[in-house]
Amino acid sequence: MLVLLGLVFTGGLSGQARAENPNFALPTLGGTQLWADEHLRGGWRIQRHAWSGHYRLLDEQDVRRAWGSYADCLIRLNDHTSAAPQARHLVLLVHGIARGPATFGDLPGKLRKSGFEARAISYPSTRGSIDDHAAQLERLLQRVQNVDEVSFVTHSMGGIVVRRLLARNGAWKSTLVSGRLVMIAPPNQGSLIAQALQPAWPYKLLYGTAGQQLTPAQAAGFSVPDIPFGIIAGGLGTPEGYNPLVPGDDDGTVAVAETRLEGAQDFMVLPGLHGFIARSHGVEQSVLNFLTTGRFKQVRRHPNG
Template sequence: MERATTDTTRKVLLIHGIWMPALSMRWMAARLAEAGFEPALHAYAGAAGGPDAALPGLAERLRDGPTHVLAHSLGGLMTLSALAAQPELPVRRVVCLGSPLCGSAAAGGLARHAWTAAALGRSAELLLRGCPPWRGRAEVAVIAGSTPRGLGRYFGDLGPDSDGTVAVAETRLDGLSDHAVIPASHTGLLFSAQAAQMAAAYFRHGRLRA
């Protein structure tokens, strides 16, 4: 693991999850603004569009750097996919909130039934396979939740530790520079003061617990 360094980048792009609107990231954006950052929200069609439709627009936003990224759930997989495809994008640090970077058991359960598979739309393949071990230029950290409240636990075996939608184990991608588990559900991560403080610390110092 490389030694963390202080970063003075102030721009942060916030990216939502599969069924959530961009406004779901507004609470986090307000906390980052209070901490001295310059947040902006990015919207994409999670289920309807899928990666093929979403990644070009995301890459275009990320070119307006240097920037950090705070991404929830599928947004984290989208971000790493964009950075893997275009490693020259000026992204310094990425914090993923409850992103199933190693693949999603809940998505696997949904995909097995025709009446629920449609909910994943064109993002199903990315959610099922996850991301390869991270070897990109940007530093990446994950904040996972351990409060199991969410519908995902009814569709997949999430094991003993999860946020109700994503298993903690599904967030532990090889190549991360930091990882933390906090008492929050999958949606609760979006409104966690602890998660906001950790994200700000990581953007500044490269550690979730500065």
């Protein structure tokens, strides 16, 4: 009877019979600060729990299809050939601290419609250091299959995580071509707000180790990306910006001046608050333009050449 129940919970037999952990195929509750994407294939994901270290397999609708060890979940993932990537150019969208994949709104879907294999990843941004998060991305990219090139779109601290990833010279660089990087509202020069809040215990509790690394002094130690990159800053377009506590124009959290980084291939300021700018229409089109041409605005050619 227990064996039969186990087969029901896991969706029946696939191939020859094997023992599996009982699983209710139900939608998950999210848990963006507890789960790290460790393997992507199409819209399916294998995630690792930040505390227990166990894994789960989610399908395209975030329904849990298996759990246990990484090997257990990989076996179940291999049963689903429909999970193969739809394009050879992967775009990873990396959210900021205390946020999740929903940061990017419809952008991943619009990029897929434009011919990219675009996926907004999840990582427990408040549960480790920037190096920890870069190492997670490194493992994920080392496991990627059926893609040739990888580009990145980031929001806020996600840009710092990808900068650290690119500086690590991981094994994935020998199998994947590095494309382009778009950083949206990144604290490239560090954040004066983070510096002011750093000593406060509520800030330390809520934002963890990574939150302590967003000061100007810490930011100075991160390498400049070695791939073409562009920066989109949020601002009001006035000397005061949205937040009177942030010097100069700003998006309410990060100053326009704090987003700048020498070597950028393009730079633009769009109206928008920090938490919402990554899903605005102007950002969506600009990101697509940069990933395809290396510029945020399309260059219109004269009809006579």
